[in-house]
Amino acid sequence: MTDKCKILSLKETAEYLKGVENAVILTHSSPDGDTLGSGFALKRIIEILGGKAEVVCGDNVAEKFSYLGKTANLEDLDFCGKTIIAVDVADIKLMSGIPMDIRESADLCIDHHQTNKQYAKNLYLDSEASACCEIMHDLCKQLGITPDKDLASAIFTGIVTDTGCFQFTNTTSKTHIAAAELMSCGANSEFIIKLFFETKSPARLYLEKKVLENLELYFDGKCALTTLDFNTIHSENSDESELDGVAGMPRTVEGVLVGVTLKGKEEGKFKISVRTHAPADASAICTRLGGGGHVRAAGCQVTGDAETAKKAILESVAKELNI
């Protein structure tokens, strides 16, 4: 790990990429559309500039991402003499599966997380970008590259997955301009949106049904709470990977300021996810129980049965709502 991280401008980052001959691009663990989209977009950009690149991930990559390309096997890779570039990775800890000496030798990091830990030798950070892929689009423009269909599709993937298909508040005017340009370049928007937003596994639908069946309202409808116990999460061929986004459901109830999802872990523990609307502070609610997070999304863990966990979190919610 370097002692001092050099902060690059967009122009300097573009110049840096022009000098890359052979790169290994690192993505974060629990890989999502933005880290993988950014990885494969950057690989294509480097290739267009005349270099070579491989994308790697320390975790398994879900089959649905296969249209983006094939990640390299870590065992087959020779890192010697390569430029190591991390994309969409805020913290060196978030690359489990990749050897620590490789992570520590990152030459460049391109990221949009305000919390970036500046672990790489060089960093291009744009925390206003909705997705790291929005930065990839900026780099194309800076480099004078008009994306081909595959490059446009990779960039489009990260933008739609990180913005919830242009629904989240990180979506800006610039995000829509990028989407428009990528669609004009032939991005396979219909396929990508169907894949990520219009297809649910039977297991996911089973969990959504349980969320709705177990929904309870408290404090005059200001808090909605749902419970998924361990057996529910692990029945019907479902598992924890199906839980992405489920925690957002209780907050959608009309009038609710605090949405709470209790997820049963190994016996005797509950992971609690809290999602709020302004002015309720999710972080404050979870910090009282030893957890933390952001103002609209936070989490904590409680030991005990469902009733104990429910009682503990509702007490903290009551404090936040001044009840």
Place this chain on the structure above:
Amino acid sequence: MTDKCKILSLKETAEYLKGVENAVILTHSSPDGDTLGSGFALKRIIEILGGKAEVVCGDNVAEKFSYLGKTANLEDLDFCGKTIIAVDVADIKLMSGIPMDIRESADLCIDHHQTNKQYAKNLYLDSEASACCEIMHDLCKQLGITPDKDLASAIFTGIVTDTGCFQFTNTTSKTHIAAAELMSCGANSEFIIKLFFETKSPARLYLEKKVLENLELYFDGKCALTTLDFNTIHSENSDESELDGVAGMPRTVEGVLVGVTLKGKEEGKFKISVRTHAPADASAICTRLGGGGHVRAAGCQVTGDAETAKKAILESVAKELNI
């Protein structure tokens, strides 16, 4: 009703609007974000051009649309000498509640439905527009109007509601450009998206739970069918107005080509909504039962109990899937 409808260009429509002194703008019954957004956007455009305008609807307008402005009471309106303009209304039949002689005297219709029946004296039709509000944006550009916050918010409303927040396949590169420009003009995008996509009534959530509880898979998982009987739809303070979009749920199941929703009408009848993924043809499935519609979304009605309705529609689905 006129015998001959004059088809206008965008430029001619803009010129027409410059000459409007006092207009009544008609919206369609079961009013949605696009017809109301277009109505209030056009009212503002006419006012900016120096004229006056009122928006009317033959149906009750839901409270959630109140930020757009107030529709005029039909009883208080004097139509005499006014320019009558219909927005987002494909057919004269779709304005129930508005006196037929008023509908028949429509001077101008601005619409994006390919199926427009050309009932007005003049018509501007752009069936490539994702929403009638996208046309309002085009008109602003043609007229050299930079939308203020309220006008931008009205136009943004129709675009996000008719595209499912940029998720449906009617979303084009041009749609994203419009969204970007409207956000730059101060459209209240965060409020609007939260209102329509992140807030669900308890009644709606109850119906979604029932859709999931009653979901059945047929034909090797290629068809998902759900049933909401009359009592379910009308219990728990829910009613038919909560059903918007529910018909899209069965199609989201992984591997499903045909999603079917049976909705109980008055005793002994079922309204059936069919949603498909390519290559299954929803229109063909429903036409066999006396209904019709589009290739991805169609409907029909069957007399009989739930079992009879289910049997009838599944037979037609089987034919479509060559089973």
